[in-house]
């Protein structure tokens with residue numbers, strides 16, 4: 001399957017958590033957690049459309065100021081999603097600056113906080129000095145904190161000591177693969193029209209809907225959507241990336257993680273401590289590398305990416321990655337512990 005999501009850890013496995021996911025062909029990106037963002041280029045930051053925060057520990061949220069600094073002159077709204085209390089916390093962060101000369105600035109921050117069965121949403125506009133406005137209750141159908149025709153982001157609340165930490169699944173609605181050979185055979189010229197074509201398939205639009213197709217020899221043809229689907233495309237299950245961090249090593253969390261990450265193409269998951277330090281992992285409310293690998297295996301994930309390594313393993317930089325991979329690739333039933 002050709003990737004539509006291009007994920008990368010902004011700060012590597014030992015740095016602050018932040019998973020940057022570029023959305024192919026869209027010039028947009030999503031961010032899961034907002035630790036230190038200085039290694040992102042300004043143009044990468046400005047591609048961000050929505051930010052998903054697991055919880056408000058400082059290593060997961062300290063990049064907010066840099067984000068705001070770059071977005072201040074933008075006329076595109078920025079959406080931030082996170083656990084209960086996020087509206088208060090961002091309001092306080094915003095109140096930490098002086099905003100007397102921003103009346104003409106168009107930036108709008110939309111902040112949504114998780115709640116079951118209902119969460120809350122509030123608006124902060126630069127033009128109003130980032131005062132809290134339009135706070136309303138909001139529901140998240142099927143747990144989706146963001147839903148577009150092309151993808152959605154579902155949240156699940158995990159326990160991280162005595163606070164919640166949200167885990168997220170980014171799911172493409174439907175994967176539309178294009179047969180390059182068929183394009184060539186029909187003389188259709190590849191280009192941006194294919195992105196629009198895929199959007200129509202996912203809506204889904206009527207199969208009679210005409211689509212303008214540029215031709216290799218110049219000019220264009222008009223074909224019904226259904227005919228194009230049958231001749232140049234095939235449909236498969238959408239891509240799925242799951243982000244899990246800062247979860248206590250409990251069986252209750254494990255079951256939620258396995259359900260959220262079922263058949264994911266990639267599970268990005270914290271591996272903070274080594275199995276040898278499981279007691280410490282329990283008191284600090286983090287997963288071990290071995291647990292991370294076992295969860296990926298139980299979920300049937302295709303790939304595993306581990307991060308949030310404790311600095312105590314810095315002199316053995318491969319250790320946690322290897323431990324997680326070993327548990328991920330082990331045969332037989334996942335062990336206890």
Ligand SMILES: [Zn+2]
Nearest residue numbers: 057059060246
């Ligand atoms: Zn953390």
Ligand SMILES: [Zn+2]
Nearest residue numbers: 055057160246
């Ligand atoms: Zn934490």
